[in-house]
Amino acid sequence: MQLAKxxxxxxxxxxxxxxxxxxxxxxxxxxxxxxSLQPNVDTAIANVDK
Structure with missing residues (x-):
């Protein structure tokens, strides 16, 4: 939680x-x-740019 905040x-x-x-x-x-839970690394990386 601290890292997310x-x-x-x-x-x-x-x-x-x-x-x-x-x-x-x-x-x-x-x-x-x-x-922000993601099902795979590709989706997580795609969401970083948003």
């Missing part, structure tokens, strides 16, 4: 490549709005 404050983004089980757990604890 620091990246956002600096105008960047913090992309996390995760598997479906981790994604489900993050959604269960309602952190998906704070963490």
């Amino acid at each position: 620091k990246a956002q404050t600096a105008g960047g983004s913090f992309q996390i490549v995760s598997n479906p089980r981790v994604t489900q757990t993050v959604k269960l604890v309602r952190l998906e709005s704070f963490l």
